[in-house]
Amino acid sequence: MSSDVISQVPTNVITGALGVGKTTFIEKLLRTKPEGERWAILVNEFGEVGIDGGLLNDAKQQDVFIAEVPGGCMCCTAGLSMQITLNRLIARAKPHRLIIEPTGLGHPAEVLATLQAPHYRKVIDVRATVTLVDARRALDSNWLDNPSYQEQMQVADIVIASKTDLYTGVEEANLQRYLASNNLSEKSFIHAFDWQRAKTVLDAPCCYQATETPVPAISMRSKTFDxxxxxxxxxxxxxxxxxxxxxxxxxxxxxxxxxxxxxxxxxxxxxxxxxxxxxxxxxxxxxxxxxxxxxxxxxxxxxxxxxxxxxxxxxxxxxxxxxxxxxxxxxxxxx
Missing domain, CATH: 3.30.1220 (Hypothetical Protein Yjia; Chain: A;domain 2)
Structure with missing residues (x-):
């Protein structure tokens, strides 16, 4: 890819429940970035003050560009706020890869629908959606019954177990039963992620195809806080x-x-x-x-x-x- 041309940027959505370790996962992904490539990271948080961007900045390498969209779930940022920030980030970074981290309370299907919209098709090449899961929660009703978390599993191309060092031995089997009972057994499941194969995982195809393009929602905020x-x-x-x-x-x-x-x-x-x-x-x-x-x-x-x-x-x-x-x-x- 020419350094002056923005075309078909490989793009991954990294999703998962609150506290599952998305930011830590992205920090580790940054260490696999090939030398000379520019990566762009778009972070969305439910809270208003914005913290994840600072955590990623601490692990920031050369040619990594980070932007934040605080203060909302991705069903809101699939509208104008997300698109404006995304457009500016791509124009500034001219990235070879784009990583998007929605809040754990967001709706990734709407994010994917935005990324697959006609006006982004020449700019963005949507690749595998990665959903991180703390398998210790596979029997937790707060996780099982949460619509956002259910949607994160449904749109996943790859499911990766997180915080595996805290497992006692039954968690993965519980998660596999959850996948089977929800007709998700075809999902590619990774218990121990091989960071040397990160690019292969990220470049897997995105199977989710949006049926319609979301209409951008105009923000009702009277003021944007910096x-x-x-x-x-x-x-x-x-x-x-x-x-x-x-x-x-x-x-x-x-x-x-x-x-x-x-x-x-x-x-x-x-x-x-x-x-x-x-x-x-x-x-x-x-x-x-x-x-x-x-x-x-x-x-x-x-x-x-x-x-x-x-x-x-x-x-x-x-x-x-x-x-x-x-x-x-x-x-x-x-x-």
């Missing part, structure tokens, strides 16, 4: 979002405000929530924190322009209570 711009004039920004039965609360704090690392750990160890993620500038360095349910993990990262924390819950009253607790126990304590 968090970095807001932090130029204030120390802390608080944003919320609601939709599809979920509520998100997010905060961003100016870089001169530092968190006490041990206080952060002590507070987050007590949190149980659908999904929480953060990049915080602490007294002991910059750390990324993740919570899925009651599972807390964290790791040090190289850099961040500011501190951000966001969580998503399917219980609005519990979400408001946790937001109040965090503002008292964490944000008010940041120096």
């Amino acid at each position: 968090v970095a711009e807001q932090l130029a004039t204030q120390d802390c920004v608080r944003l919320t979002n609601e939709g599809d039965g979920f509520t998100s609360f997010g905060w961003a704090m100016a870089p001169h405000r530092q968190f006490d690392f041990h206080r952060v750990l002590n507070v987050l160890k007590e949190v149980s929530i659908s999904r929480l993620k953060a990049i915080l500038i602490t007294t002991q360095g910059i750390f990324a924190f993740n919570i899925v349910g009651k599972e807390l993990s964290y790791q040090e990262v190289d850099e961040s322009n500011d501190s951000r924390l966001e969580f998503i819950s399917d219980d609005a009253s519990a979400a408001k209570e946790l937001a109040q607790q965090l503002e008292v126990s964490l944000f008010a304590m940041a120096q």
